[in-house]
Amino acid sequence: MSQVYESMRSNIHMLGDFLGETIRDAQGSEILELIENIRVLSRASRAGDETARERLLDMLANISTENVIPVARAFSQFLNLTNIAEQYQTISRHTNNLASGERSMGALFERLKAQNVPAEKVIDTVEKLLIDLVLTAHPTEVTRRSLVHKHVEINRCLSRLEHDDLTEAESTKLKRRLMQLIALAWHTNEIRTQRPTPVDEAKWGMAVIENSLWKAVPDFCRQLNFYLEKHFGVQHDVALAPVRFSSWMGGDRDGNPFVTAQTTRQVLRMKRWKAAELFLEDIKLLADELSVVNCTPAFREKYGDHLEPYRFVVKQLRTKLSKTVAYYSELLEGKPLTISSNDILSQDEQLWEPLYDCYQSLRQCGMRIIANGALLDCLRRIRCFGLGLSRLDIRQESTRHETAIAEITRYIGLGDYAQWTEADKQAFLVRELSSRRPLVPHNWTPSPETQEVLDTCKVVAEQPEGVISAYVISMAREASDVLAVHLLLKEAGCTTTIPVAPLFETLDDLDHCEKVMTDLFNIGWYRGVIRNRQMVMIGYSDSAKDAGMLAASWAQYRAQEALVNLCEKYQVELTLFHGRGGTIGRGGAPAHAALLSQPPRSLKNGLRVTEQGEMIRFKLGLPAVAVESLDLYASAVLEANLFPPPEPQQSWRQIMDSAADISCRIYRGIVRGEPDFVPYFRAATPEQELSKLPLGSRPAKRNPNGGVESLRAIPWIFAWMQNRLMLPAWLGAGSALRSLIEQGNQDLLNTMCEQWPFFSTRIGMLEMVFSKADLWLAEHYDQRLVPSELHPLGQRLRQQLQADIQTVLSLAHEGQLMADLPWIAESIALRNVYTDPLNLLQVELLHRLRDQGDNPNPALEQALMITITGIAAGMRNTG
Secondary structure: OHHHHHHHHHHHHHHHHHHHHHHHHHHOHHHHHHHHHHHHHHHHHHOOOHHHHHHHHHHHHOOOHHHHHHHHHHHHHHHHHHHHHHHHHOOOOOOOOOOOHHHOHHHHHHHHHHOOOOHHHHHHHHHOOOEEEEEEOOOOOOOOHHHHHHHHHHHHHHHHHOOOOOOHHHHHHHHHHHHHHHHHHHOOOOOOOOOOOHHHHHHHHHHHHHHHHHHHHHHHHHHHHHHHHHHHOOOOOOOOOOEEEEEOOOOEOOOOOOOOHHHHHHHHHHHHHHHHHHHHHHHHHHHHHOOOOOOOHHHHHHHOOOOOHHHHHHHHHHHHHHHHHHHHHHHHHOOOOOOOHHHOOOOHHHHHHHHHHHHHHHHHOOOHHHHHHHHHHHHHHHHHOHHHOOEEEEEEEHHHHHHHHHHHHHHOOOOOHHHOOHHHHHHHHHHHHHOOOOOOOOOOOOOHHHHHHHHHHHHHHHOOOOOEEEEEEEOOOOHHHHHHHHHHHHHOOOOOOOOEEEEEOOHHHHHHHHHHHHHHHOOHHHHHHHOOEEEEEEEOHHHHHHHOHHHHHHHHHHHHHHHHHHHHHOOOEEEEEEEOOOOHHHOOOOHHHHHHOOOOOOOOOOEEEEEEHHHHHHHHOOHHHHHHHHHHHHHHHHHHHHOOOOOOOHHHHHHHHHHHHHHHHHHHHHHOOOOOHHHHHHHHOOHHHHOOOOOOOOOOEOOOOOOHHHEOHHHHHHHHHHOOOOHHHOOOHHHHHHHHHHHHHHHHHHHHHHHOHHHHHHHHHHHHHHHHOOHHHHHHHHHHHOOHHHHHHHHHHHHHHHHHHHHHHHHHOOOOOOOOOHHHHHHHHHHHHHHHHHHHHHHHHHHHHHHHOOOOOHHHHHHHHHHHHHHHHHHOOOO
């Protein structure tokens, strides 16, 4: 392990030196010397040198306005370079799967073989494997696309430098290229000047697919196939798709007025254009390669007698794809269409069938090695991405549908649907769903809000089957919320069955979800239309914001358990859709641990989970990193289905019930009950200033005039991450555990830690949070920014944090945080030296800007934005 650290530190040192040279050239030696002095003092401060800490505070408190931007940029850029070096280290040839190790798919297959698990059971489980990653764009992704491209190129250079047979000239050339890239990054504005539009976000998502996932998916499938063949002597069926991608970019309109029906239609067309373009490149390669002359009689009979039969088929597809690219280009540019829609590829099967016929013929003619090359990669891409590139989810808030139907019922004289009882709503909706006559009157002009809902449903209805992966209803509370969407889709002329997924996201809604789904399953019409398949989304962000991390995670567990049992009773295949964020406070955890801590049988129909913001880049942004991430997901899902985690004992449930009640009471007592909390939150964090950072297309608040309760979960978490108190991720949890220990439950809690993955993962998540929290920095924010009358609240919270750390240490047995994950502990320690100056600068900048009132200095505002993005890079999982 120390050799791995040494390799990573060596890369970080080299990149840091190159950044230093760039700064000297751009800003001069004096600035570089100032930055270096700050770094040295920060390192000494972290090591416990009080004098160095005082000097560091003094230096940053008195920094001049002209120096503040280059200093903030230097530390921010260095943290970006550290992230790159660390990300690269996980896939380095010398690392030997450092990040995965025993959790990898290869290790799992070896265990399965050693334990004599029947081959049929393994093969059956692998055939049912489905990982559906949903790329979302309400991110704290603070890094611009123009910088991401440079970071990817830096990674490539590090990879080439690792080869030990480079000549001196080759090594010098690569290092010069690294210096150029670092200089380009330095001279690029890291802050977006404008908030991205939903279309910009969709382009970002498409770029991730094009630059990384397009290559990663076939590589992952080969890896899966390799282990299957090595240990069990079988190959994975080419027609099966173990992984696929969906997206919310361009479809998520919950609280985002900028996502319209027209936006969704444009994004769907853009994705078809990009998919056709990417498949065209694949097909051009196959047209060059497949000059083979032998084919089966069946193939010749189907496609005609040609000297080069495969090339003939592939060239026909090349023509069709070229026309498809041109067709969507004209549509997107608003030009008159010169190509008929009959001449393009619109269904995946049109591309799959001829290529699969080529594949089968090559194999039957003894050319398996050729069939399993670029052709197999293309087939797997068709199954994973299809001609839509990624499937699209639509998401809308439940009251928008209720308002639309109420407007219709009022217009046609039936009264106000919104005022009816739940029973009356259900009766009306089922009656209308069973009726053949339309409900929406002709020649009627609805309000703009209702028109937008109806237009969205029309866009959904226009799409071929499979293009829209789900219609997600946020803040779903009753069965009528689900039936209402089915009715609106029916009225829009939708003839295919779109999975309509209620999203249960507050504590009460999670506790109520079993009743809602029971009501739905008891409706004959509903059971007929869903064909015994149901998707339900579990909300992690809002439930944690509502009740605190511990109470929310136990409610999520119980809800999943109840839904699994309910669907088994009704013989309905359940897909649970996990709405996780990157942070602990929004359900984030190391993927493998998180999945193995799910209730038994909850993953039997596959995994569907959101990937958000910067986590997309960290986990999926490079092909090799994406392969490893998919490997970890696959390993965890297979293991959870082959070796389900234990059912919790009754005594464990009782402990968790008590812990959840206590922690929720403490959390809400502070967040909702403490009169000073909101002013303290706004003074001690950059929450107000965050709204100026153009992070995503969606407004930071659902209600622009509301308080903390209306703040979205992402800026809520992001603000507390900035001041290093990390409050939403731990408040209430440690106190509840301490209370249970004092009641004599220490031994039982220790047993739960050792034997119950759900509980041990929660403790591990708290350890991670506490490792990143910092009492001294949080106190410094208070002293410099918070009015003195609010200081007692900050002091109470820090004392609580300190006590909670001791409580978790008493359960973790190790006496130090992250003792069993030295890789992560090392990473955090490495970053702190560079994050601390950004935190101290941020405090100083907030102080100066707040003093300036309505006429802030633009240079100070710019510097503040840089500290926000830099701290985000230092913390890694920010949102």
